Amino acid sequence: MSGATVTLLYFARLRESLGLAREEMLLPAGVQTLQVLRAHLAARGGAWAEEMAPARKLRAAVNQTLAQGDAPLKAGDEVAFFPPVTGG
Amino acid sequence: MSGATVTLLYFARLRESLGLAREEMLLPAGVQTLQVLRAHLAARGGAWAEEMAPARKLRAAVNQTLAQGDAPLKAGDEVAFFPPVTGG
Amino acid sequence: MSVRIQEADFDTAAEIAAMRRGNPKIGAIASFIGVVRDINDGDAVSMMTLEHYPGMTERSIGAIIDQARGRWEVLDALVIHRVGTLKPTDQIVLVVVACSHRGDAFAACEFIMDYLKTQAPFWKKEVTPQGARWVDARASDDEAAGRWRN
Amino acid sequence: MSVRIQEADFDTAAEIAAMRRGNPKIGAIASFIGVVRDINDGDAVSMMTLEHYPGMTERSIGAIIDQARGRWEVLDALVIHRVGTLKPTDQIVLVVVACSHRGDAFAACEFIMDYLKTQAPFWKKEVTPQGARWVDARASDDEAAGRWRN
Numbered sequence: 297m298s299g300a301t302v303t304l305l306y307f308a309r310l311r312e313s314l315g316l317a318r319e320e321m322l323l324p325a326g327v328q329t330l331q332v333l334r335a336h337l338a339a340r341g342g343a344w345a346e347e348m349a350p351a352r353k354l355r356a357a358v359n360q361t362l363a364q365g366d367a368p369l370k371a372g373d374e375v376a377f378f379p380p381v382t383g384g
Numbered sequence: 385m386s387g388a389t390v391t392l393l394y395f396a397r398l399r400e401s402l403g404l405a406r407e408e409m410l411l412p413a414g415v416q417t418l419q420v421l422r423a424h425l426a427a428r429g430g431a432w433a434e435e436m437a438p439a440r441k442l443r444a445a446v447n448q449t450l451a452q453g454d455a456p457l458k459a460g461d462e463v464a465f466f467p468p469v470t471g472g
Numbered sequence: 473m474s475v476r477i478q479e480a481d482f483d484t485a486a487e488i489a490a491m492r493r494g495n496p497k498i499g500a501i502a503s504f505i506g507v508v509r510d511i512n513d514g515d516a517v518s519m520m521t522l523e524h525y526p527g528m529t530e531r532s533i534g535a536i537i538d539q540a541r542g543r544w545e546v547l548d549a550l551v552i553h554r555v556g557t558l559k560p561t562d563q564i565v566l567v568v569v570a571c572s573h574r575g576d577a578f579a580a581c582e583f584i585m586d587y588l589k590t591q592a593p594f595w596k597k598e599v600t601p602q603g604a605r606w607v608d609a610r611a612s613d614d615e616a617a618g619r620w621r622n
Numbered sequence: 623m624s625v626r627i628q629e630a631d632f633d634t635a636a637e638i639a640a641m642r643r644g645n646p647k648i649g650a651i652a653s654f655i656g657v658v659r660d661i662n663d664g665d666a667v668s669m670m671t672l673e674h675y676p677g678m679t680e681r682s683i684g685a686i687i688d689q690a691r692g693r694w695e696v697l698d699a700l701v702i703h704r705v706g707t708l709k710p711t712d713q714i715v716l717v718v719v720a721c722s723h724r725g726d727a728f729a730a731c732e733f734i735m736d737y738l739k740t741q742a743p744f745w746k747k748e749v750t751p752q753g754a755r756w757v758d759a760r761a762s763d764d765e766a767a768g769r770w771r772n
Contacts, residue, residue: 362682381741471592483635496711
């Protein structure tokens with residue numbers, strides 16, 4: 297599906313490194329899973345390449361639920377990237 | 385050792401059945417362990433025979449520490465008999 | 473480390489605050505409160521009395537705490553157990569364990585409760601519509617304490 | 623069942639009292655308080671800030687509590703987690719679980735804490751003499767949560 301807009305959120309160390317807490321994105325054609333979205337963001341280079349690198353330990357949530365790389369994306373989704381959690 | 389006096393304590397259901405909370409006893413010759421003392425008390429008959437019967441679940445402490453039947457007794461010991469505990 | 477046997481009720485928050493005061497090494501506090509229920513073995517309970525063996529009670533709970541300190545890193549521990557007459561919803565027992573890390577705190581707190589249930593000389597007598605009766609010890613409590621022997 | 627994320631401190635005794643009020647089925651209350659320590663990974667900590675993901679935080683902790691209720695007989699459960707700026711000896715998190723029996727209360731309380739540590743979206747940034755740094759997740763926390771998968 298093309299023409300799908302999603303909201304991207306970044307937290308904690310990621311938010312600081314990227315200098316961004318939130319953005320709206322029109323999903324490019326072919327970006328239909330979390331994993332592909334991550335690779336797409338890494339392609340922005342600089343801090344993006346570093347933080348989104350496959351070797352980097354990163355967690356992601358789709359619509360506020362922890363999700364794996366093969367999670368499908370659709371219009372209106374809220375997608376969040378963040379480091380492993382450290383609460384409690 | 386003969387001529388040894390010990391203090392006997394009874395708690396909870398045992399205290400009520402026997403109608404006794406505490407007594408001083410001159411240990412008879414041959415009564416040198418908890419187990420033999422229990423048999424000696426059972427020989428008093430009546431409620432004693434019932435409560436001290438080998439089949440009866442009973443706990444004992446010597447000098448305020450849980451003890452097994454083969455625990456030796458000596459002059460001045462505080463020996464307590466009671467049902468399994470139910471606190472907490 | 474502290475053990476108190478008393479008729480009076482206890483104030484959990486005050487006890488935890490006193491334990492924490494001035495010890496910045498404490499990172500985890502596990503606590504347990506036992507409460508009188510209004511039903512036991514299927515019968516309504518209106519009241520109970522708790523009898524104990526003064527002297528041995530404090531000594532045996534002290535020994536239980538020492539065992540816990542030998543197994544886990546315990547910064548502080550407190551046990552308060554009430555005796556006398558209690559009614560449903562009254563508090564019976566408080567165990568508080570303070571550690572640097574939560575795994576130690578949870579384990580030591582549960583260990584102390586499990587051993588207290590099977591080794592500390594307390595006896596409950598409860599009043600039900602059928603009259604007063606001494607509460608029977610539970611096999612499940614022996615099993616709970618047995619889990620820690622390994 | 624209740625989940626609260628707040629900057630304000632919490633009053634453990636008041637929370638436990640509110641939970642117990644009017645529920646005579648409660649026989650066992652296990653609770654856990656997490657506290658800011660003055661040292662982490664060998665460095666002195668003077669301050670920390672806790673960031674979270676509003677919305678997902680409440681949702682994920684609610685899901686953790688639901689899992690606990692599916693495994694044990696839980697009469698009531700409460701999680702309060704603070705966010706914002708905290709200093710050593712400040713309280714961070716409170717978990718209270720009320721059950722009829724103590725085994726359920728201990729297990730559910732520890733389960734909730736272990737999952738909260740690995741699944742709820744909170745992040746700590748601490749200030750040490752070397753400057754501010756994001757706290758790294760611990761492998762030991764993943765292992766603690768992993769114990770419950772069986």
